[in-house]
Amino acid sequence: MSFVLSKRMTIGDYFIYGSIVLFSFICLAPFLYVVSVSLTDPEVYVPFQFRIIPEQFSLASYAYLLSTNSFLNSLKNTAYITIVGTIFNIIVTFTMAYGLTKKTLPGRTFILYAVVFTLVFNAGIVPNYILVQGLGLINSHWALILINLTNAWSLIVVKSFMDSIPIELEEAARIDGCNDIGVFLRIIIPLSMPAIAAFTLFFAVAHWNTYFNAMIYLTDSSKWTLQVLIKTLVIDSGSDAVAQAGSSGEQAALPQETIRMASIVLAMLPILVIYPFLQKYFAKGVMLGSVKG
Amino acid sequence: MPEMELSPKKQVPLKMNQSRLKRLWGRIVQHKFFYLLMLPGILYFLVFRYAPMWGLLIAFQDYNPFQGIWGSPWVGFKHFIDLFTFDYFYTLLRNTLVINFLSLILYFPVPIILAIMLNEIRHEVFKRVNQSIVYLPHFLSWVVVVGLTFFMLSTDIGAINKILGSMFDFRISFLTSDKWFWVIITFQSIWKDAGWGTIIFLAAIASVNPSLYEAAVVDGASRMRQIWHITLPAIRHVIIILLILRLGSMMDVGFEQILLMLNPLVMNVGDVFDTYAFTQGILRGDTSIGVAVGMFKGIVGLILVLGANWLSKKFGNEGIF
Incomplete structure (x- = not known):
């Protein structure tokens, strides 16, 4: 705000800067603490003692986690669900949203209402569970991909994004001899790239972070995703869980605290790594559909 | 879905109705590519969002998983x-x-x-x-x-x-x-x-x-x-x-x-x-x-x-x- 005449800091400024720094610190503090403990050498770690800077740095906890089959396996499962799930999300969401932009399409309003209704009413946890059970998808990663194939909010946002693409472009393409498929693939999809980028991120983060559905639908521990494993490691706690995670009993001597914290850090890592680069797309994505409200 | 389009015009004579039906069919055929595009999404909503709503009937039954929704006894409210x-x-x-x-x-x-x-x-x-x-x-x-x-x-x-x-x-x-x-x-x-x-x-x-x-x-x-x-x-x-x-x-x-x-x-x-x-x-x-x-x-x-x-x-x- 360059119009402000004086550059001198007032008491109000100090209050505002101070409050924001405090809020940011509260947001960051748990990360810093957890990262610091996870990097402590398990040999010298002293339980019940608070330290900010590790006494001795070590990657032993990470090395241990990454050597256990259960951790690697859950990482593989989560990556599979995230990648395949996101691809399906994008295809189903963008094809359906494009259909919904066609005002001449018979039945369009009805479909739109049917979609919006799912936003305000849901059959509930138990009927959904019975359905997945009935479809024989228990213990299948496809359960997690199929039940979240698309959703009303994404469809509405993408639809209003596509509504903002000038119809003249489409008409011009038709005059140039493009058919419906050509218009969709050569005009709509390329122009929707910003929305595709934002929603790829949203869908991928949602798949990566899914806990409840993974927990109820994946009963076999070889099918577990990272979030389910982390939950048993960190929250259910106890040495049993850590011992279970290990393929052999020899590491049972390692203090579980550093390992538990390392597992949380690994679960956040992909998001922490991509976040600084993609933050602006996330923020833009939220405002995508707001043109039409 | 096509019925939805027709319902407000019930009073029109049968003959005109038929021609409207024909025109509607024409429009549907004209849009067949768009229906095809939307098919995965529509199927998703039908199967994963609307089908579970039948499951709400279970709230009015003494549900037994072996008898299913069709076989379980009804108990009202x-x-x-x-x-x-x-x-x-x-x-x-x-x-x-x-x-x-x-x-x-x-x-x-x-x-x-x-x-x-x-x-x-x-x-x-x-x-x-x-x-x-x-x-x-x-x-x-x-x-x-x-x-x-x-x-x-x-x-x-x-x-x-x-x-x-x-x-x-x-x-x-x-x-x-x-x-x-x-x-x-x-x-x-x-x-x-x-x-x-x-x-x-x-x-x-x-x-x-x-x-x-x-x-x-x-x-x-x-x-x-x-x-x-x-x-x-x-x-x-x-x-x-x-x-x-x-x-x-x-x-x-x-x-x-x-x-x-x-x-x-x-x-x-x-x-x-x-x-x-x-x-x-x-x-x-x-x-x-x-x-x-x-x-x-x-x-x-x-x-x-x-x-x-x-x-x-x-x-x-x-x-x-």
Whole structure:
């Protein structure tokens, strides 16, 4: 705000800067603490003692986690669900949203209402569970991909994004001899790239972070995703869980605290790594559909 | 779907009706590519969003998984009557409402205040760095957030208790005491989502014409007066819409969050409709009760959302639907 005449800091400024720094610190503090403990050498770690800077740095906890089959396996499962799930999300969401932009399409309003209704009413946890059970998808990663194939909010946002693409472009393409498929693939999809980028991120983060559905639908521990494993490691706690995670009993001597914290850090890592680069797309994505409200 | 298009014109003579039908068929054929494009999505909604609604019938049965929906005996409203005459139902209702009410008074203002403060920052780099930091927790899963909570608050490994323990030789059992549960849930939500929630307000503030502030400065308006007379009116509509939406979701609580935070010692303050439906309907196999609880919550939620939307329109806003 360059119009402000004086550059001198007032008491109000100090209050505002101070409050924001405090809020940011509260947001960051748990990360810093957890990262610091996870990097402590398990040999010298002293339980019940608070330290900010590790006494001795070590990657032993990470090395241990990454050597256990259960951790690697859950990482593989989560990556599979995230990648395949996101691809399906994008295809189903963008094809359906494009259909919904066609005002001449018979039945369009009805479909739109049917979609919006799912936003305000849901059959509930138990009927959904019975359905997945009935479809024989228990213990299948496809359960997690199929039940979240698309959703009303994404469809509405993408639809209003596509509504903002000038119809003249489409008409011009038709005059140039493009058919419906050509218009969709050569005009709509390329122009929707910003929305595709934002929603790829949203869908991928949602798949990566899914806990409840993974927990109820994946009963076999070889099918577990990272979030389910982390939950048993960190929250259910106890040495049993850590011992279970290990393929052999020899590491049972390692203090579980550093390992538990390392597992949380690994679960956040992909998001922490991509976040600084993609933050602006996330923020833009939220405002995508707001043109039409 | 084609019938929908026809229904308002029932009085037209049969012959004309037929020609309309033909024209409609023509339009459908003309749009066949679009139906094909939408097919996966439509099938998804039919199978995964609408088919489970048949499952709601289970709430009116004594459901037996071996007999299925078609074979189980019908019992009418028995499960709902059981539910409403059951003391624990009112515990569930109280917990849901208290958690929502706390969120309304403690969580709701935070993104607004934070956005106004961020808007007052003149140092662009400082502003951007802090925005990035406060948005970040939104992208973490509830498992991670609850895990971090354990590492901060639990009696054995929690950082805060380690500090308390070494300084005053005393520990607080935050996670296993019913006094702390609601506060911690609310604080967790603020930590995770309040920063992210500023985006919508910052966008509304960004649309304010800077000349308004310039004029205010010339007129000698203090910063508080600028905030009060320019910034707040600019985001008033957003605040009202979000407040109404919030009222419409008074039956919803962060299900994964609560489920992860629950333990036997805080059950009496933490159990809500969704967690109860889950424990009864899926873990204990009492399917009919689970469906009935979910259905009660869904219908009350629906009424609240529609009511909130009506209210929004009444206040001269566009409404959400």
